[in-house]
Amino acid sequence: MTRVTVAYGDGIGPEIMEATLQILKAAGAKIEIDKIDVGEKVYLAGNTSGIAPESWDIIRRNKVFLKAPITTPQGGGYKSLNVTTRKFLGLYANVRPCKSLFPFVSTKHPKMDVVVVRENEEDLYAGIEHQQTDEVIQCLKLISRPGCEKIVRYAFEYARQQGRKKVTCFTKDNIMKQTDGLFHRVFDEISKEYPDIENEHWIVDIGAAKLADTPEAFDVVVMPNLYGDVLSDVAAQIAGSVGLAGSANIGEECAMFEAIHGSAPRRAGQNLANPSGLLQGAIMMLNHIGQADVAEKVQNAWLKTIEDGIHTYDIYKEGVSTDKVGTKEFAQTVIKNLGKKPASLQPVEYAKNTSLVLPKYKRAKPAIKVLEGVDVFVHWAGTKPSELAERIKKVETNDIRLSMITNRGIKVWPDGFSETFCTDHWRCRFKAGPDTKMTKLAIIQLLTVADKLGIDTIKTENLYSFNGQQGYSMGQGQ
Numbered sequence: 001m002t003r004v005t006v007a008y009g010d011g012i013g014p015e016i017m018e019a020t021l022q023i024l025k026a027a028g029a030k031i032e033i034d035k036i037d038v039g040e041k042v043y044l045a046g047n048t049s050g051i052a053p054e055s056w057d058i059i060r061r062n063k064v065f066l067k068a069p070i071t072t073p074q075g076g077g078y079k080s081l082n083v084t085t086r087k088f089l090g091l092y093a094n095v096r097p098c099k100s101l102f103p104f105v106s107t108k109h110p111k112m113d114v115v116v117v118r119e120n121e122e123d124l125y126a127g128i129e130h131q132q133t134d135e136v137i138q139c140l141k142l143i144s145r146p147g148c149e150k151i152v153r154y155a156f157e158y159a160r161q162q163g164r165k166k167v168t169c170f171t172k173d174n175i176m177k178q179t180d181g182l183f184h185r186v187f188d189e190i191s192k193e194y195p196d197i198e199n200e201h202w203i204v205d206i207g208a209a210k211l212a213d214t215p216e217a218f219d220v221v222v223m224p225n226l227y228g229d230v231l232s233d234v235a236a237q238i239a240g241s242v243g244l245a246g247s248a249n250i251g252e253e254c255a256m257f258e259a260i261h262g263s264a265p266r267r268a269g270q271n272l273a274n275p276s277g278l279l280q281g282a283i284m285m286l287n288h289i290g291q292a293d294v295a296e297k298v299q300n301a302w303l304k305t306i307e308d309g310i311h312t313y314d315i316y317k318e319g320v321s322t323d324k325v326g327t328k329e330f331a332q333t334v335i336k337n338l339g340k341k342p343a344s345l346q347p348v349e350y351a352k353n354t355s356l357v358l359p360k361y362k363r364a365k366p367a368i369k370v371l372e373g374v375d376v377f378v379h380w381a382g383t384k385p386s387e388l389a390e391r392i393k394k395v396e397t398n399d400i401r402l403s404m405i406t407n408r409g410i411k412v413w414p415d416g417f418s419e420t421f422c423t424d425h426w427r428c429r430f431k432a433g434p435d436t437k438m439t440k441l442a443i444i445q446l447l448t449v450a451d452k453l454g455i456d457t458i459k460t461e462n463l464y465s466f467n468g469q470q471g472y473s474m475g476q477g478q
């Protein structure tokens, strides 16, 4: 028996959870359930995180969490429980299989069978944002080596375990050479450990276009958080419906399983909702807890039900479907089909003991880190970069010199273009000469002088090299 934490959620949540649990029980799943309350009720009771502290204890003790969709009330400072759960529990891998069920569910892509593996904890989703000048707001994009290594390794291990042939990586490293560059570099490093699996990299824009147009060209696709968020919805939608897809959120210790859709409040309480998305999440959960035989039985019964045309309203189509049913009737039909296999759709055969939890990340030896300079960001409402340069050069000390000024990344001094539009947010790069050692104290002195001269410095970024490799980007046009 495995103890599983279950949250019934909001809107259609309770109905689809009830249907899912009935199917699991009838299939002989060896699970014991601890029910917790999350979502709207908890939010409106004044808890802005949507979950009570005691519920965290249960989730952390059981380590396996099956969650129905919840409603996040608009405004009022309510935090998304989904994002909090992923980050609190370190659920770094979001795995979303998107397979078409043609001709039983209509899709333009009958041969599609893609698994999107999305990094789940970092990237722009760190949510660190600051307004720095009248005109400019910044959001920090954080990409870490452990984050990249864990997700890329997960994608390859998943591909190997599932007998898949290829892992594709999407990044935008032609522009973000440091952050996306690291993701791509780690992908290249780790792919070498999996010679049995094909690997390729696409720039995300053309990769996304190809995925939307010819999804059968892809197998497993791994990507940073933001691209994964967008493209996993695209993949689920073009496979047939977002209502049919489930997802797994996997960490080193805990895992959470869910449908990808929301709580569809307008459909709630009417026995209308399709429980398939949550059921798909539950099937991934059964595989995760080593009950692959039960997972297989449920999935084949579900495929048979879809194939027989027993459809809820969202996928019902005249001429293809045979019966339009409600949530409960759909679940009853899946239960009746337990032990049967689909005739046209490919039945599944899961490897036994398919739990896939990777070893804990081991931190690498620290690199030799050398401070080479500093970018000082300045709030200045002028328009002529040469004027700013003249003022800023007064800050120069000893051999620490102004080497360039950029505006929104593009170099505007020296040798800028008069056509370049400039905001009030300027980056002034100072670098130490070859015979000068750059120090933190030198930066502080630089800022002190700037302050005395009335220059509005808003932040600094230190420029480092790591093991001799430059750890910062050049100015565009530099």
Ligand code: NAD
Residues within 6 Å of the ligand: 012, 016, 068, 069, 070, 071, 072, 073, 082, 243, 258, 259, 260, 261, 262, 263, 264, 265, 267, 272, 273, 274, 275, 276, 277, 314
């Ligand atoms: P939604 O996914 O709830 O609904 C979008 C559309 O899809 C609706 O028209 C609905 O009728 C249909 N639909 C969704 N699931 C269905 C199902 N199982 N069967 C049949 N039809 C289904 O998205 P939304 O309307 O943007 O969001 C509603 C609420 O859900 C919001 O409060 C949002 O914050 C929340 N939400 C929660 C999660 C989650 O808990 N994981 C995810 C997304 C959205």
